[in-house]
Amino acid sequence: MPSTVVILGTGGTIAGTASNPADNVGYTAAQRGVAELVAAVPRLGEAPLELEQVAQVDSKDMDYPTWQRLAQRVGLHLARPEVCGIVITHGTDTMEETAWFLQRVLAPGKPVVLTGAMRPSTALQADGPQNLLDATVVAREPGACGVVVVFGGAVHSAHDVRKVHTYRIDAFSSGDAGPIARIEEGRLRRHRLWPIGSALGLARIGFDPASWPRVEVISGHAGSGAALVDALLASGVHGLIVAAPGNGSLHKALEPALRRAVAGGVPVWRCTRCAGGNLVGVNDETLPAAPTPSPWQARIDLMLSLLGTPG
Template sequence: MQRTSQTIVILGTGGTIAGTAADASDNVGYTAGQIGVAQLVAAVPPLAAVPLECEQVAQLDSKDMDHATWQRLAQRVAHHLARPEVAGIVITHGTDTLEETAYFLHRVLAPSKPVVLTAAMRPATALLTDGPQNLLDAVTVASAPGVQGVVLAFAGAVHGAIDVRKRHSYRIDAFGSGDAGPLALLEEGALRQLRAWPTGDAIGLDCLARDSSAWPRVDVITSHAGADGRLVQALRGLGAQGLVVAATGNGTVHQLLETALQEAQREGVPVLRATRCADGAIVGEAPGALASAMALSPVKARVELLLRLLQS
């Protein structure tokens, strides 16, 4: 592990990595978010040699991630990044919505220091849990010179916040970066960089200042066989201020659904079109097509549209 005289701050938010089950052989019937972040760190002996601080920001199953937690997490990350003695941040998180949180932090903060999310597919009580190694790897990445941006350290690979997606429901190597591939690999404590670290222009925290309960409502609708426009109308009636369509193939949308989305757009509800395919981006633009999210997944396109609305 890269040794450093600077501090790594570990922020806990819960998730499977902090989950427990009554039976050590049970990898699915567990309760997430039961173990505190300090206890997770104590279970990884090599971390005793690293200057660390632990802070519990939340304790939840990431399927239940909410805007209030995103707001608080972004504020705490920004606070610690501003401290000169802090070399980087590690965030323990559940896998279900990790890619959304990673993209949110990337767009809001675009940090020049590393912000490394990590997680686990098996609870802390499992016979062969993956959390301790992932946590150790995350601290390795956060401590390494030259690393910057929001990334995920998981199953021996480092993925960027823009590209990473959860690709498997159960396997311990559940994440991938599609065509882009990982940013780096972790090999017996050594970091081997493959691509440039993520950069970008930070939106900043000012757009998050309002009460999170007042953030705009943005919903995702899926285009599929037999789709129509009734769900668009229902969501508009519920106060949706932005809509994302998870389109088929290269961004195609069922004609009845597309008509309803275009009508919503004419009436002031912005719409983004993302592909529901696991890999690939939307390539090319048909005349009059709804705005493309390009390579963003539908859930990341939702984050993007939410932040645009917050800015405006």
């Protein structure tokens, strides 16, 4: 039976430090390496682990080269028969984006678990150690698969997870779908199926990241107009996602500009800016509803759909 968990470090708040242990916001992210994080949780040493520092960034600064490198390292380790699962330590700001990117590219048959923290490692109530321990529980769970986020004792599918709070340690939610499972004293209680899907494959992202399509998210709001769309088109944008109010409604001054974009060869997908819910009854072939409810997921989907495979 595979028994090794590979922990890949990328930085984030979980690796952050502050000079004052009572300071939960004035810290510097990505200061401690993954080996130091693991050493702070003695129970992690009770089963086989391998550690690798893939990046050391504040996740607000996550970029395409890091995504490419991370996906390649995850793919390499997943192919090893002795590896049962992978844990990725990651900042919370863009964790849901990285999770969806990895799910779409890899759709792994083994668990790939992202986790992090809302408090730096120096905090009086640091949440990173428990989240890291819980993540390894999921990475070793028989039958687990797909990309998930483990945070605050809950296991969220990459498809549904959202960061919903700026400060609380239970900062993530799966909305209407609810979590896949919860972790209670080192044991997993599952509520629904693990995420599955068709992998686009690493070849899809084999190009130089500098050449990946540029897809931007714009917001629909009171007083929306054409100026931002026109400026983005003039700058050479390759695709647009509209985070529209309500059920995907478009301002009368914004909609013509979006249709001009599509007529000029720039695809436009619409999502809702609402925290929950899917678009219902949007049947516009020119400005269609995105396949995923989140504008940030949709941006990744459109970018990947515009990417070709290397020749």
